[in-house]
Amino acid sequence: MKKFIHDFEVLYNLRLNNQYFLLKLFNEEPLPPILPAQFVQVKIEDSPQTFLRRPISIHDVNYEKNTISLLIRIAGKGTAKLSEIKAGEKLNLVYPLGNSFTMPLDDSILLVGGGCGVAPLLYTAKYFMQFGFNPTLLLGYRDKNSILRKERFEKYGNVFYTTDDGSYGEKGTVLEHSIFNSEHFPYKNIYACGPTVMLKNLTIKAKELNVPLEVSLENLMACGIGACLCCVQNTTGGHKCVCVDGPVLKANEIIW
Amino acid sequence: MVNFEINFNGLKLKNPILTASGTFGYGYEFEDFVNLNDLGGFIVKGTTRHHREGNPYPRMAETPSGMLNAVGLQNKGVEYFCKNIYPKIKNYKTNVIVNVSGSIVDDYVETAEMINELDNIHAIELNISCPNIKEGGMAFGTSCSSAAQVVKEVRKVYKKHLMVKLSPNVTDIVSIAKSVEAEGADSLSLVNTFLGMAIDIKTRKPKLSTITGGLSGPAIKPIAVRMVWQVSKAVHIPVCGLGGIMNYEDVIEFMLAGASCVQIGTANFINPDITMKIIHDLKVFCNQNNIKDINELIGALNC
Numbered sequence: 215m216k217k218f219i220h221d222f223e224v225l226y227n228l229r230l231n232n233q234y235f236l237l238k239l240f241n242e243e244p245l246p247p248i249l250p251a252q253f254v255q256v257k258i259e260d261s262p263q264t265f266l267r268r269p270i271s272i273h274d275v276n277y278e279k280n281t282i283s284l285l286i287r288i289a290g291k292g293t294a295k296l297s298e299i300k301a302g303e304k305l306n307l308v309y310p311l312g313n314s315f316t317m318p319l320d321d322s323i324l325l326v327g328g329g330c331g332v333a334p335l336l337y338t339a340k341y342f343m344q345f346g347f348n349p350t351l352l353l354g355y356r357d358k359n360s361i362l363r364k365e366r367f368e369k370y371g372n373v374f375y376t377t378d379d380g381s382y383g384e385k386g387t388v389l390e391h392s393i394f395n396s397e398h399f400p401y402k403n404i405y406a407c408g409p410t411v412m413l414k415n416l417t418i419k420a421k422e423l424n425v426p427l428e429v430s431l432e433n434l435m436a437c438g439i440g441a442c443l444c445c446v447q448n449t450t451g452g453h454k455c456v457c458v459d460g461p462v463l464k465a466n467e468i469i470w
Numbered sequence: 471m472v473n474f475e476i477n478f479n480g481l482k483l484k485n486p487i488l489t490a491s492g493t494f495g496y497g498y499e500f501e502d503f504v505n506l507n508d509l510g511g512f513i514v515k516g517t518t519r520h521h522r523e524g525n526p527y528p529r530m531a532e533t534p535s536g537m538l539n540a541v542g543l544q545n546k547g548v549e550y551f552c553k554n555i556y557p558k559i560k561n562y563k564t565n566v567i568v569n570v571s572g573s574i575v576d577d578y579v580e581t582a583e584m585i586n587e588l589d590n591i592h593a594i595e596l597n598i599s600c601p602n603i604k605e606g607g608m609a610f611g612t613s614c615s616s617a618a619q620v621v622k623e624v625r626k627v628y629k630k631h632l633m634v635k636l637s638p639n640v641t642d643i644v645s646i647a648k649s650v651e652a653e654g655a656d657s658l659s660l661v662n663t664f665l666g667m668a669i670d671i672k673t674r675k676p677k678l679s680t681i682t683g684g685l686s687g688p689a690i691k692p693i694a695v696r697m698v699w700q701v702s703k704a705v706h707i708p709v710c711g712l713g714g715i716m717n718y719e720d721v722i723e724f725m726l727a728g729a730s731c732v733q734i735g736t737a738n739f740i741n742p743d744i745t746m747k748i749i750h751d752l753k754v755f756c757n758q759n760n761i762k763d764i765n766e767l768i769g770a771l772n773c
Contacts, residue, residue: 266740434531436537436539436736438739439499439742440499441495442530442539443492445527446529448526
């Protein structure tokens, strides 16, 4: 897939809560085809504390309006600086990067997201829905107030929730949701994004259930295009670059 | 019209802009952003005699105006390169240079011998300065005798342009440069990365799996410029300068210090099309400043 480097215009920067913000970005050029779980490399201007671009997963795409949305957690100095960007300013992106979740063969897909790992699952659900699938989402948050873009997610699939404190949905982590305890686990594919510990435990769970699992990783990255070999994940097939061989890898080949 | 061509000790460069090994893959990764034929040349990823998996993750840490890396020469070995990668890059109309690295002298020699057979590889860059492998690498480049020894043996089998990449992690880079020159190197490139370290203060753990790694980026530029200046005054072979170049002004600085050409490295990670912009900006600068020949800049420091 051809990659581009373009200046996008910030249409809005919406603060969702004390940790998350949503950027809607517009480009005059028509958008290239974008696949679920692909990401952009964002250049952060005037940020003397940071140096490299920041890899951010694509949260939503609107081809009619030429817009890309990014749902971003303030994780450090780079994303903190990025959270200050204002409507009308330019943001330079290298995109679209990485592979994608595999198009399922069977209409019984479970998308599992934890924390900021929910970000790519909105576009993933929307994308699959366009192909006639009805994905189910299982999203894990700390508490009720941490839930992100609830109505939006619910537009593209049946959504189950867990919260650590039980203030919404089932209490506990996504791994503890009753979906996994049902005698006949109804899903034929699981796609997940979230903290390493969640993905690791989900790998064990998927193996028990004998269901194929694909995970989207977020290793530290420099170039984003397969040149520097910094973002490698150890797998049964050796070191793989999360930026070009991923971000989506088959869970059963990952050596955690 | 400004003359941009440089005769780099027999290696004809259409302009002084090359890309640094390890920051530019095998060139084709950048095809969506760069017309590779417009470069003076590109230097492919460090290639070793045998397959190397490289170091464990994490291999990278961002630092002020730079980054540390500890990739550890991950590559599939020279045989794989000759068979699978060379056919994909041999038809570019620019200088394709292979960075050759190793753990023992025989590995360097055998790798160089195999690369020597590839018609469209115009030069090798002998990497005696990688800080990220346990044996060999930088160890060769930090003493005059071992640097001389590896260059001497490779010189016997490698018949084309032999560039030697020097380590800055030495007390006297000039004496290393002279030893390498005496054994028949055609040119020098400097500097490789500086050995550095970063610590996560919450976990009290090093940020790299290997504890230490190589520092690159603008943070190292003034030291690299100083070393290029010192070395280029002391040797009779040309010098290719690198270390933190981000824009055309940095290129001119290195050239004034004595570099005949330069390599763009870490900047490729931030702007994958940066080499094209730098070449364009250099042309504009020369036109605006009435510089008729880019060679006028080489070593033209006023002091």
